[in-house]
Amino acid sequence: MQQEPLPFDTGPTMSRAAPARPAVPTTEPEPKALDVEQPRWPFEVQVVRSTRRKRTVGAQMKGDVLFVTVPSWMSRAEEAVWRDRWADRFRRKANADRVDLRERSTTLARRYDLPRPREIHWSDGMKSQWGSCTPSISTIRLSSRLAAFPSWVLDYVIVHELAHLVVLAHNDEFWRIVHQFPKSERAIGYLIARSDDAEDID
Numbered sequence: 001m002q003q004e005p006l007p008f009d010t011g012p013t014m015s016r017a018a019p020a021r022p023a024v025p026t027t028e029p030e031p032k033a034l035d036v037e038q039p040r041w042p043f044e045v046q047v048v049r050s051t052r053r054k055r056t057v058g059a060q061m062k063g064d065v066l067f068v069t070v071p072s073w074m075s076r077a078e079e080a081v082w083r084d085r086w087a088d089r090f091r092r093k094a095n096a097d098r099v100d101l102r103e104r105s106t107t108l109a110r111r112y113d114l115p116r117p118r119e120i121h122w123s124d125g126m127k128s129q130w131g132s133c134t135p136s137i138s139t140i141r142l143s144s145r146l147a148a149f150p151s152w153v154l155d156y157v158i159v160h161e162l163a164h165l166v167v168l169a170h171n172d173e174f175w176r177i178v179h180q181f182p183k184s185e186r187a188i189g190y191l192i193a194r195s196d197d198a199e200d201i202d
């Protein structure tokens with residue numbers, strides 16, 4: 001578990017500019033929209049039930065198949081939880097590996113005349129934040145969940161965190177900088193919608 005020491009987050013509560021979430025009727029759950037922008041999993045998942053495994057669950061990538069091994073006594077429901085958890089973990093990794101954060105942040109910093117961070121990296125341990133910035137050491141961390149989102153959403157979070165290298169607070173000056181990014185409002189809405197999924201992610 002990683003530490004979450006920082007107040008300068010990109011999270012569901014960050015923006016007074018964000019639109020209010022529309023009320024959802026209580027009778028039926030809100031259907032999940034099919035997200036065509038989300039990349040397909042680059043691999044197939046197969047579960048192997050093993051009599052030799054006593055307690056542990058493991059996963060291994062062979063070619064483009066992810067083999068998730070579970071003990072044979074495990075229930076189908078538990079098996080499904082572990083299968084999804086491992087698939088999610090490998091999917092994050094596959095997506096994150098495709099993105100060069102150094103290059104993205106350099107491009108965006110140049111475009112919006114912002115400082116470049118000394119360090120920018122993915123974090124798997126961020127639960128309630130999409131990004132965080134530590135200006136004192138010029139370091140930005142981004143939730144690896146973002147790697148599966150459309151690139152303009154990731155770019156928004158990078159711009160948001162780059163802006164914190166200049167302005168700490170979410171004040172007018174801060175939002176003036178951030179809103180130079182044309183899809184900032186749309187990205188904020190996208191992230192608010194995705195915040196509700198947070199408990200599904202380990």
Ligand SMILES: [Zn+2]
Nearest residue numbers: 008009010014
């Ligand atoms: Zn912020």
